Amino acid sequence: MQAKWLDIGPVTQIEPGMAATLPVIGGDEIAVFHTMRGEFYALVNKCPHKQGPLSQGIVHGDSVTCPLHNWKISLRSGEALGDDEGCVPTIPVKVDAGRIYLLREAVVPAKAALQAEAA
Amino acid sequence: MNAQTSFDKAQPLRERLPEKLVVIGNGMAGCRAVEEILARDPGRFAVTIFGAEPRVNYNRIMLSPVLAGEKTFDEIVINTAEWYAENGVELIAGDPVDHIDRERKTVVSRSGRVEPYDRLLIATGSDPFIIPVPGRDLPGVVTFRDLDDVDKMLAAAEQGGDAVVIGGGLLGLEAAHGLSLRGMKVTVIHLMPTLMERQLDEAAGWLLKQELERRGQTILTGADTAEIVAKDGHVGGVRLKDGRQIPADIVVMAVGIRPATMLAKTGGIECERGILVDDHMVTSDPDVLAVGECVQHRGQCYGLVAPLWEMCRALADHLTEQKLDGSGGYQGSVTATKLKVSGIDVFSAGDFSGGDDGEDIVMRDAARGVYKRLVLRNNRIIGAVLYGDTADGNWYFDLLKKEEDVSDIREGLIFGQAFALGAGALADPNAAVAALSDDAEICGCNGVTKGKVVQCILGGAASLDAVRSGCKASASCGSCTGLVESLLALTLGDEVQAGAKTMCKCTSFGHDDVRRLILEKELRAIPQVMQELHWTTPDGCASCRPALNYYLLCAWPGEYEDDQKSRFVNERLHANIQKDGTYSVVPRMWGGLTNPRELRAIADVVEKYDAPMVKVTGGQRLDIFGIRKEDLPAVWADLNAAGMVSGHAYGKSLRxxxxxxxxxxxxxxxxxxxxxxxxxxxxxxxxxxxxxxxxxxxxxxxxxxxxxxxxxxxxxxxxxxxxxxxxxxxxxxxxxxxxxxxxxxxxxxxxxxxxxxxxxxxxxxxxxxxxxxxxxxxxxxxxxxxxxxxxxxxxxxxxxxxxxxxQDDPWAKRAAGDRSDLHSHLATVVPAPTEYA
CATH class of the missing domain: 3.30.413.10 (Sulfite Reductase Hemoprotein, domain 1)
Structure with a gap:
């Protein structure tokens, strides 16, 4: 059986205030964020506006500003902040003994989505 | 539910012998649990406690003051030998339990002693985490967990010399402080960029670092230990991954703790990070309980002392079948942290990461070195970080735990209990200012009284800026901006003019003021600017971070270290991001001149990386489109080889x-x-x-x-x-x-x-x-x-x-491997075939 949580490596690989990317074969690339105060969040790496790579934005507080058109996205909820509207899926993250884990079922493409793609 | 937990049941009959309770662990949790049980039902259990350390129970969190020479061991003993005797508690010290046999209901100690139990309580606490670097076993490498560790450190300190503490968390900094007071030259090596990053935000961490450095410690943040180096068979130093080597006569490993679960695991008790317990501290075996740092309750493990008291109460209620305080077992704890370093006041509690609907209230007082931050959600305090003035820490923590609605006292909340709850009028800032006398000082930096500010306003200064230039109030650190605004409102009513545009919502200062103050106050780092100029957000925003980074770069050439995380992506990756997330690359063509070698190299790159488009730019050079971030270093290496450097077509820079x-x-x-x-x-x-x-x-x-x-x-x-x-x-x-x-x-x-x-x-x-x-x-x-x-x-x-x-080519550095993390993926997730099925 697959473990429930997917180990994606040590916390030290992402500097606070930065993000890193995790491509998923058959699924959406994930952006993993490390905020300046040491928390980790993961979102699908696509701005709800024009699919900009959120991983490349400036991280401040617990939000990220998309590099394409400056939409501000909440790292907690994936929702666009301010006057903009839209939402990007979030992936549950936990940190344990210095390693980052993502909830596997949120990372791996769902059956339905895959079949739809194949159809 | 276990029948024994129903509370309306009559007390069980006492004719039979008392049940046998064996406690593994003579630490704060184990002993406290026994105390709680004795307080409820003294005759209920015959208690035997096994302790690994050869001594009575003491207050482990007071080891720091012992190391610092502020307390003696006798002063931190909790339960003396007499206490064990008087309460009929058998203490087996210095003989740790090695094995739990749940079938026979016995435990076996290292010396071979077999002790039967009816109920077993595991309170093994936690083990220091040892980073797996070469040299970790050398003599002179110690942890900071028990009195023996303290003795080793004190012995080392007697010889004087250099100490290296690995880990800039709570424990590491307390060890560093103690060793420093004992006369050693101390260097703290911390992996993260901010000290105590789990308890403090960037701003408070920065202040702490400044203060410790002022006290003579060397603090290396962002420093990764590669190896502990030997000298004559003993610790000689620590080598970092960047090649730096720090001499050391003693190395204290204080990078963290892990729940000590080994004994429970081998005994077949369910564990994850810690030993899994329910709200009554019962493990997967109904006769085995666990308490303290070794447990995991509702997904949480705790490394602080406060949750332990609550756990012990819940456990004792359950074991003695009573419910003294009407609670339904242990509900988890909200924790607060205080650093025990004399003269440095740091407090942290709850969740200070804000959240979507979280709001920050930040107060900074640069002159006093104070930083306070409260995080509110739905008008309730959910987190607090205090530096320099922690007097109100407990009050905030109390409001936080009680989840009290603070809307009525919100205006004055950040100024503390005395102000917020003071005479009703004071809660309205305007009223509070109106109540000040004319000679009350408004601006401490420039010594401007209320009378002078009002005079200045009446003399025609109708905006914050006009007051700043007219009488200098609020023109330096800005901490009195709110007071000056109140005076403007009180004096002029609706006639107040909006001031100059501020840099962004994080500050009341405009760009010119920030630039001037960076020079005047010699501010040299982003967190320092934010602290000294009273930023209202903890770490700025996407507008002010790049601006401050530039201003500092311009103000302190050669000294300021460029902050990559405050750079827009193009300047971080030295290429232009395009709408599909790929990048375009423009090599410099000096004055628009080129030659066959350069053109060939560009043509080769286009083919090699399958660039879908090349375009002549308006600036007389060639733009290669569709390069993936992973390929950028290789592309640059190829272009560098033909003598070309970055064209900075992506930068706020010379194009x-x-x-x-x-x-x-x-x-x-x-x-x-x-x-x-x-x-x-x-x-x-x-x-x-x-x-x-x-x-x-x-x-x-x-x-x-x-x-x-x-x-x-x-x-x-x-x-x-x-x-x-x-x-x-x-x-x-x-x-x-x-x-x-x-x-x-x-x-x-x-x-x-x-x-x-x-x-x-x-x-x-x-x-x-x-x-x-x-x-x-x-x-x-x-x-x-x-x-x-x-x-x-x-x-x-x-x-x-x-x-x-x-004038060093950013491409050449990246092509040589600098910051390769910016150009690579963490990994690629390849789902197992079953997951597609």
Missing amino acids: TVKTCVGSEWCRFGTQDSTGLGVTIERMTWGSWMPHKFKIAVSGCPRNCAEATIKDFGIVCVDSGYELHVGGNGGIKVRATDFLCKVATEEEALEHCAAFIQLYREQAHYLERTAPWIERVGLDHVKRAMFDDPEAVKRLAARFRYSQTFM
Whole structure:
């Protein structure tokens, strides 16, 4: 059986205030964020506006500003902040003994989505 | 539910022998649990406690003061030998339990002693985490967990010399403090960029670092230990991954703790990170309980002492079948942290990460070194970080735990309990200010009283800015801005004028003030600017971070270390992000000149990386599109090999120097415009600016290089060079203003350098030369450059000095492997075939 949580490596690989990317074969690339105060969040790496790579934005507080058109996205909820509207899926993250884990079922493409793609 | 937990049941019959309770662990949790049980039902259990340490129970969190020489061991003993005897508790000290046999219901100690139990309580606490580096087993490498560790540190301190503490968390800093007081030269090595990053935000962590450094400790953040180096079979030093080596006569490993679960695991009790327990501290075996740092309750493990008291109460209620306080077992704890380093007040509690609907209230008082931050959600405090003034920590923590609605006291909340709950009127800031006497000091930095501020306002200063320039109140650190605004409102009512635009919502200062104060107060780092200038957000926003990074870079050339996380992606990856997330790459072509070698290299890159498009840019060079971030370093390596460097087509920096062919070829050319263009580009490339900066050199007034819509344009004429400034294309086309005419190439270069430096030093971030000149006026620029005959020379000299640090090709560094993390993926997730099925 697959473990429930997917180990994606040590916390030290992402500097606070930065993000890193995790491509998923058959699924959406994930952006993993490390905020300046040491928390980790993961979102699908696509701005709800024009699919900009959120991983490349400036991280401040617990939000990220998309590099394409400056939409501000909440790292907690994936929702666009301010006057903009839209939402990007979030992936549950936990940190344990210095390693980052993502909830596997949120990372791996769902059956339905895959079949739809194949159809 | 277990029948024994029903509370209305009568007490069980006492005729039978007391049940046997064995406790593994003579620490704070184990002993406290026994105390709680005795307080409820003294005759209920026959208790045996096994302790690994050969001594009675003591207050482990007070080891720091023992190390620091502020307390003795006797002073931190909780339960003396007499206590064990008086309460009929058998203590087996210095003989740890090695094995739990749940079938026979016995435990076996290291010495072979077999002890039967009816109920077993595991309170094994936690183990220090040892980082797996070479040399970790050398004599002289110690942890900071028990009295033996303290004794080892004290023995080392007697010899004096160097101590290295690995880990800048709570425990590490307390160890460092103790060793430092004992006369050792202490270096703290911390992996993360901020000390105590789990409890403190960047701002508070920075203040803490400053204070510790002031006290003589060396604090290395962002430092990763590679190896503990031996010298004569003993610790000799620590080598970092970046190659630095720090001498050490003792190394204290204080990077963290893990729940000590080994015994429970081998005994077949369910564990994850910690031993899994329910709300009554019962493990997967109903006769085995666990308490303290070794447990995991509702997904949480705790490393602090406060949750332990609550756990022990719940456990004792359950074991003695009572419910003294009416609670339904342990509900989890909200924890608060205080650093036990004398003279440094740090407090942290709850969740200070905000959240979508979380709001920050931040107060900074630079003069007193105070930083306070409260995080509110739905009008309730959910987190607090206090530095320098922790007097109200407990009050905030109390409001947090009780989840009290603070809407009524919100205005004055950050000023503390006395202010917020003071005479009703004081909760309204305007009323509080109105109540101040005329000689009350408003601005501490400049010594301005309320009377003077009001006088200034009545004298015509109708905005914050006017007050700042009129009487200097709020013109330095800005902490009294709120008071001055209140005085404006009280004095003028609706006639208050909105002040100059602030940099962003994080500050009350405008760009000019921030730039001035960076120099005046010699601010040299982003967190320092935010602290000293009373930023209202903990770590700024996407507007102010890049601006501050530039201002500091400009103010302190060669000293300030560029902050990559405050850079827009293009400047971080040294390429231009495109709508599909790929990048375009533009190598520099000096003055628009190229050659077969460069063109071949570009053609090869296009083919090798399958770039879908190459385009000639408006700046006379070639733009290669569709490069993935992972391929950027390889692309740059190929371009570097042909002698090309970054074109900075992505930066708020010198972009291109456009030229025409000039006197070398053109029948109308008056000067060597191409050659001059190349020389100018060689002088100016690599410089960071408030915004992008374009230059052009035309060889004659026909102006084929379009010099009169550039930031700096040169039009060559027979008698010399006409210099033009402040032009741009773009949304609002602006033709240049004529600056002056010079006779020689050298003068043209000198004026170019001087103008750029003036722009670099004075413009607002993201303000191009055109709007800058419109704002300040061409006369201002001319006065700044020409009123003093030495001004051009001085400005140019500052520019050239700054350039000595800027002209190294960012591509070459990245191609050589620098910051490869920015160009690579963490990993690729390949789902197992079953997951597709």
